[in-house]
Amino acid sequence: xxxxxxxxxxxxxRRRIEAGAVGPGRLLPSEAELSADYGxxxxxxxxxxxxxxxxxxxxxxxxxxxxVASDPLRQTLxxxxxxxxxxxxxxxxxxxRVLDFRFxxxxxxVQRWLDADxxxxxxxxxxxxxxxxxxxxxxxxxxxxxxxxxxxxxxSPFYELIGVPLGGATQTIAAGSAGASxxxxxxxxxxxxxxxxxxxxxSGDGEVVxxxxxxxxxxxxxxxxxxxxxxxxIAASGLRLVE
Amino acid sequence: xxxxxxxxxxxxxRRRIEAGAVGPGRLLPSEAELSADYGxxxxxxxxxxxxxxxxxxxxxxxxxxxxVASDPLRQTLxxxxxxxxxxxxxxxxxxxRVLDFRFxxxxxxVQRWLDADxxxxxxxxxxxxxxxxxxxxxxxxxxxxxxxxxxxxxxSPFYELIGVPLGGATQTIAAGSAGASxxxxxxxxxxxxxxxxxxxxxSGDGEVVxxxxxxxxxxxxxxxxxxxxxxxxIAASGLRLVE
DNA sequence: CAGTGGTCTAGACCACTGG
DNA sequence: CAGTGGTCTAGACCACTGG
Numbered sequence: 001x002x003x004x005x006x007x008x009x010x011x012x013x014r015r016r017i018e019a020g021a022v023g024p025g026r027l028l029p030s031e032a033e034l035s036a037d038y039g040x041x042x043x044x045x046x047x048x049x050x051x052x053x054x055x056x057x058x059x060x061x062x063x064x065x066x067x068v069a070s071d072p073l074r075q076t077l078x079x080x081x082x083x084x085x086x087x088x089x090x091x092x093x094x095x096x097r098v099l100d101f102r103f104x105x106x107x108x109x110v111q112r113w114l115d116a117d118x119x120x121x122x123x124x125x126x127x128x129x130x131x132x133x134x135x136x137x138x139x140x141x142x143x144x145x146x147x148x149x150x151x152x153x154x155x156s157p158f159y160e161l162i163g164v165p166l167g168g169a170t171q172t173i174a175a176g177s178a179g180a181s182x183x184x185x186x187x188x189x190x191x192x193x194x195x196x197x198x199x200x201x202x203s204g205d206g207e208v209v210x211x212x213x214x215x216x217x218x219x220x221x222x223x224x225x226x227x228x229x230x231x232x233x234i235a236a237s238g239l240r241l242v243e
Numbered sequence: 244x245x246x247x248x249x250x251x252x253x254x255x256x257r258r259r260i261e262a263g264a265v266g267p268g269r270l271l272p273s274e275a276e277l278s279a280d281y282g283x284x285x286x287x288x289x290x291x292x293x294x295x296x297x298x299x300x301x302x303x304x305x306x307x308x309x310x311v312a313s314d315p316l317r318q319t320l321x322x323x324x325x326x327x328x329x330x331x332x333x334x335x336x337x338x339x340r341v342l343d344f345r346f347x348x349x350x351x352x353v354q355r356w357l358d359a360d361x362x363x364x365x366x367x368x369x370x371x372x373x374x375x376x377x378x379x380x381x382x383x384x385x386x387x388x389x390x391x392x393x394x395x396x397x398x399s400p401f402y403e404l405i406g407v408p409l410g411g412a413t414q415t416i417a418a419g420s421a422g423a424s425x426x427x428x429x430x431x432x433x434x435x436x437x438x439x440x441x442x443x444x445x446s447g448d449g450e451v452v453x454x455x456x457x458x459x460x461x462x463x464x465x466x467x468x469x470x471x472x473x474x475x476x477i478a479a480s481g482l483r484l485v486e
Numbered sequence: 487c488a489g490t491g492g493t494c495t496a497g498a499c500c501a502c503t504g505g
Numbered sequence: 506c507a508g509t510g511g512t513c514t515a516g517a518c519c520a521c522t523g524g
Binding site: 487488489490491492493494495496497498499500501502503504505 | 506507508509510511512513514515516517518519520521522523524
């Protein structure tokens, strides 16, 4: 799929904002101006701006214009990028250590999404400056994992390796306590609080291509979620009662 | 702000889908048909459909049409509504108990968003079938809380009471352990795992109108987050390292 | 092939901001 | 008041799906 007009405009504006051409709280050129500058219709320019709004980079005020977001918390999510980018941006050393790499039968909770007899399962530890901050288990279909080596998955994030254009993902976030082996691998006391996250990632075609479980020590990590329209459903915003 | 054309169409389509007029995995009428039915342009119809897509209710395939989502997990988020609606939908009894209601000075971590000497602080317990599942503390500006009674906040969700059109919200989710008083109020053992959530809610004008902290027993609750475009930033999806 | 969604255009009217 | 973003229209071309 080739780059669309509005994506190109969004990318260009994002680059300009991140380069500091327009500071936090300052006005962007009006939609009419941008429309003339880029030689695109106002609708296309708006579409690019809406995309940046979703990322938390800009906001708009009717009658005034589009402003670069100034609330640092709201910016966080849009600029977050990968954990690796986050770490190297802070000058910290990011490392990945493979604990296990094998083709095996998926557990039943994973079979719900990956209905196969054999899948590739990889257990990895993510470290920042040598300190573990995530214990990750990834399952992917045998066909997608067949070309991968243990060195590959130690070098690169999984989603870069499988060679399939990705669609969306669904993620659940829960709290728990570190089990004995988890505690040992993460270097935290057994029973200490952890964030548990499960992610089901789909390809552009809607096929499930990755299932992963992540365990984060509670004292090191938190999730940030931006809720664009609070509406009446604000009380929910993703919370679900289990059992 | 009065209802827009695309909101009205989205609401109508949502109602029809939830009523089962079009089953999971089945095709909706084409954009051209909907456009004719509603007497709206195709652009407006698409805007309504995009909104439903964000909610996880429908998905589209080029050359084929718009389908009602069949993946139950992806539907969850869109249909969630408030916790109260979730509970009554399951035939469970939802209850709200006010533990404290006072005008006071906000703690420093709240002053970051609500810069005032006096704010209304309300501590509430949410119960499902008599069992506590959330301990909530809400702070709001004195002016917005001046007309509220203790009975008001026991009866209704806060966002319905303050009489201000809401904009977006930013939410952080972390794991932790129940402190002594939290444990007593939630009816769980001290030190047991909990989800801790902080939400900063803005009005339509971008002003911060509510700051709230929520403590959920880990065994009862989880968050579901839909990530529409995984892209390269999939490893992040809102995770942030703290400290 | 006819029909679908994905993208884009040029133009319009409105509510709203600031001066 | 002139200028802004918010919404909406009618029309166009394209890539893609299924038969």
